Amino acid sequence: MEVPPPKSLQQPLYVPNKTLMGPGPSNYSQRVLDALSNPVLGHLHPECLQIMDEIKAGLKYAFQTTNEATMCVSGSGHAGMEMALCNLIEDGDVVLLGPTGVWGHRAAEMARRYGADIRYVEARFGRSLKMDDLEFAFEGHNPQIFFIAQGDSSTGILQTHIKEIGELCRKFDCLLIVDTVASLGGTEFLMDAWKVDVAYTGSQKVLGAPPGITPISFNQRAIQHVLKRKSKVKVYYFDVMLIGQYWNCFNKPRIYHHTVSSTLLYGLREALAQLCAIGLENVIHRHQECAWRLQDGIEEIGLEMFVSDENDRLPTVNTIKVPPGVDWRKVAEYAMRKYNLEISGGLGPTVEQVFRIGLMGENATIEKVDLVLNILKEAIQSTQLNKNDKSKI
Ligand SMILES: *Cc1c(COP(=O)(O)O)cnc(C)c1O
8 A cells, every 4th residue: 555644643632622612612511521422322223213302302392392393414503504495495486585694695505506596685784684674575575485593603693583573474475494503592492482484503502512413393384395395305315304204203114314423412412401401491591691791891891792782682602893903813812822712703794893702501601701701801902912012113
């Protein structure tokens, strides 16, 4: 053999212990971390299937739904987006999207590939969508599908009024997809009561489970829509009827569709067990309290939140304006180098403009809020100081 083994793999694995307070992933709890070292199971072994059933029950609680078609897709949050869109869309369908940051545009990029006719209803910069604008857009476009992110992690905007959006969608005979990747567990979300047809979330954000396994739920209305399709779902791997059969959602014998990672299931199962033990209301309350404390602290150190209307602020991913004369990259590097703490910069419409501070799962505690505030303040002061030093030279 002519290709030798690489030298780098003769070194031991090195993983630093970082405090992840960007837009995700968040840190694992000890319970989740411990669960990940269990032995691997076969994807159709009864013990594995039982864990899947337990996860399904936990997800129904987390989404506040009785939907039978509640399952996970193997893949990160993007897989949830792909699955929601590709099962509902047929060629020529009008898909209306309400971007409040990058995620609506990312979903549009996917929907176009599935043959959708893309339309947008845009929010004012730094704000959530208002019902007047939505009603106007629905009348103008008469969409078959509407997509919205409840929490857009690129801007820190929380879309309020999902309940009213659900009613609007019923009025226009339109299916409602809600991305809750950055929001579920950190702010109220009532899938059934709000008439949401498809919702998915991220395992590695508020839930604090490993990335790579994405919870998703389809209501009966969405499943009926899939069953009435004229064409097959374009991606075999994302077909809800097949994945759902593997997850025992349709009272049909389980099939082998793909090999689910039992390791990721252990992590998600334990994360959901912790959510159930503490209680969803308590967990949501804790995230909100932490966000309020962070916002107060941000004002105290003389900074300003990017989202001006308090009601539009996502508690889990907080966006803070980068003040003039401050280099966000230097601040983030300082926090990482000195404290192993992740603070993130902007993304898409907020790039170079904001810091993003995630308060999710294990990192949604008052102690972590105070830690990140102290480090942010120190990092801004130190990096500004360095700049002045340089200008003196
Ligand atoms: C993080 C995120 C995603 C994508 O999740 P990945 O796990 O990175 O694929 C989608 N939507 C929102 C709102 C997110 O915050």
